[in-house]
Amino acid sequence: MLLLEADKIKKLYGDRILFRIDSLKIYQGERIGVVGANGCGKTTLLNILAGIDSPSEGTVRRYSRYAFIHQLEDTETHPVERIMEKRFGVPDLDHKTMSGGERTRLKIARALSDQCPLIFADEPTCNLDLAGIQLLEEELKNFKGALVLVSHDRALLDSLCTRIIEIENGLVTGYTGNFSEYRRQKEAAGKRRLAEYEHYLSEKRRLTAALIEKKQKAGSMKKTPSRMGNSEARLHKGKTGQKMAKLEKAAAAIRTRIEQLEVKEKPAKPIKVNMDIKDQRQLYCRVAVTGKSVSKAFGNKVILKEISFEVPAGKKVALIGNNGSGKTTLLKMIETGEKGIETARGARIGYFHQDLDTLDENKTLLENVMQDSSLPLPDVRLILARLMFRREEVHKKVKVLSGGERVKVALAKIFAGSYNVIVLDEPTNYLDVYSLEALEKVMKEYRGTILFVSHDRTFIEQIADEVIVLQHGKAVHYPGKYSEYLQRLDSFERSGQDQRRIKILQLENKLSEIIGRLCTSKQKDTSTLDTEYKTILKELNLLRSLSK
Structure with missing residues (x-):
């Protein structure tokens, strides 16, 4: 059943064509992903299709009701079904006192409560924790209507989409299949x-x-x-x-x-964002950041309770956990050096804050980056040019930049600084796919230490060597890839509590045996035992966390 059709759509800003569409039809059951660089007009397109904004030319005809999950503040006030409130864990709080993740959950629950045949969703995973993203994915998979989705979450686009619409250089092009298929076709x-x-x-x-x-x-x-x-x-x-x-x-x-001869135009060069971090002095020690019996409470609410952790030098460590588990709180405690937090001698730590409060909105982006950088002006301009800020664009005030552009400027401050330890809190929010992949590349190549929080599953899997999980006020360290952690977690959850207790005892006995052998073995014999020790310790840490 046809739910919406758009004909001869054109959107202008002054003399510039933001995008144009000859024809677009949306049918029931379709799941359409909208992709493109920051500032290409993805949100504007959704607003035009929903009737919130008007096209400069063309017509849009809607044949059904729709719900809209907005990227920014939600202006909707109609009630939410109790079952959806409960399913998405929406707290019974005033909207103003909710966290970013709680507000996002409310917007999703409200849109699904409407039971409309068509849903527009603009970056619905922003501020959601991993559990929330998985729940959203599950609900949208079961949704029988049509979905038009703007998202930078590649795993979500792969899981849900049957069609991709790309906005590039003012042209809107359609591709069949999910995000990976779109990339292959493109x-x-x-x-x-x-x-x-x-x-x-x-x-x-x-x-x-x-x-x-x-x-x-x-x-x-x-x-x-x-x-x-x-x-x-x-x-x-x-x-x-x-x-x-x-x-x-x-x-x-x-x-x-x-x-x-049929004239063939020279193909436009694909959008390419480059990021690089200037080489800094490495840390020649085992651990970059250590936490011992770290606690934090706000009033009567305990966020962290005597947690201990280590961030190994030269490793990329993902800090994961549900909304409210204390991830951002812990990063801020590391930044301020609160009680129980120790950093290695010689560590210079650069911080990226998810609220971007390191940026001065009234200064230009060039002034912001130069402020904390020891690099000469040509080097800083090169870093900005690789982030797609060229020529006079470096003199724009931060206050006129989009969310994705602000994130790139905040990252540029990190790249231009003299840091050998980088702490990042949600660096992927608002970034387009091109910038995301460039950030992945530079973080993989970086030889220093990285501790980061992200809810982008693909990003975590690509970057993290190890994982620290915050849950129930405790920290569990898993020295392995994110996918390995999930596989182990799934297998442990399938086993019963009694079986887990038995397994813990078996592993503790095995661990004691290996420690004894390590103490008595010659130096050349310890490598195999050390590998076995680390493997057992991974499994034991997970089982203990599940048994608490």
Whole structure:
């Protein structure tokens, strides 16, 4: 069933075309992902389709009710179904006192309570914890209507979408399949367009060279020599004329072929965001940050209760946990060096705050980055250029930048600083996919220590060497990839409580045995035992956390 159709849509800002769409139809059951660079008009497109904004040209016809999950503040006030409130854990609080994650859960619960055939969702995973994202994914998979989704969460786009709409250079292009399929199709289409363009240039050069050759031959034909008699001259002129006529005919045919060549435009270069961190002095120690019996409470509410943890030097560690588990609180405690927190000697720590409060809105983005940087101006401008801030754009005031652009400026401050330990709180919020992948690349290549909070599952899996899980006021350290942690967690949860207790006893006995052997073994024999010790410790930490 057709739920919405848009015809000849064009959106202008001044003389600039933000985007144009010839035709778009949305049918029941479709799940459409909208992707594109920061500032390309994704939110504007959703607002136009929903009737919140008007197109400069064209018409939109809606044939059903719709619900809208807004990226920013929610202006809706109608009630939420009690079952949805409970399912999404919406607290019975005043909207103003809710956390960002709680407000997002409320917006999602309200949209699903409406039972509309069409849902528009603009970055619905922002501020949601991993459990909330998984719950949202599950609910949207079971949703029978149509979904139009703007998201930078690649795992969510892969799981849900049946069609992708891309906004690039003002053009809106549709692709069938999920996000990964869209990337494959886009790459193949780009290679095909480049091959067609190169073939067009090659053929045009070949024909142009042939035309020049014919003209040169025609010009080189000799005039009638003066020594020839009249009869000989007439004969020579006749033969030369015939040859020149043939050459002119051949030249005309080549000109026609050149004119009839199907012109192929040079493909636009794909958007490429580059990030790099200047090499800094490495830490030559085992642990960069240590927490011993760290506690934190706000009034009567205990957030962290005597937790202990280590962030190994040179490792990338993901700090994960549900909304309200204390992730941001712990990062701020590390920043301020509260009781129980120790940092290694020689550690220079750079902080990225999710509220972007390190930026001065009234200063230009260049002034913001230069403020804490020891790098010369050309180096800072190069960092900004690779983040797509070029020429006069570096003199924009921060207050006029979009959310994604502000995130990139805050990251640039980190990249331009002299830091060998980086602490990041939700660095992926508001970033487009191109910037996300560039951030992934630079974090993988960075040789220093990183402790980060993120709810982007793909990002965590790509970056983290180890995981620290905050739950029930405690910290559980898992020295392995995020996917390995999830697999172990799933297998442990399937086993019963009694079985877990038995397994804990078995592992503790095994661990004691290995420690004893390590104490008595020669140096060359310890590597295998050390590996076995770490493997058992991973499993034991998880089982203990599940048994609390």
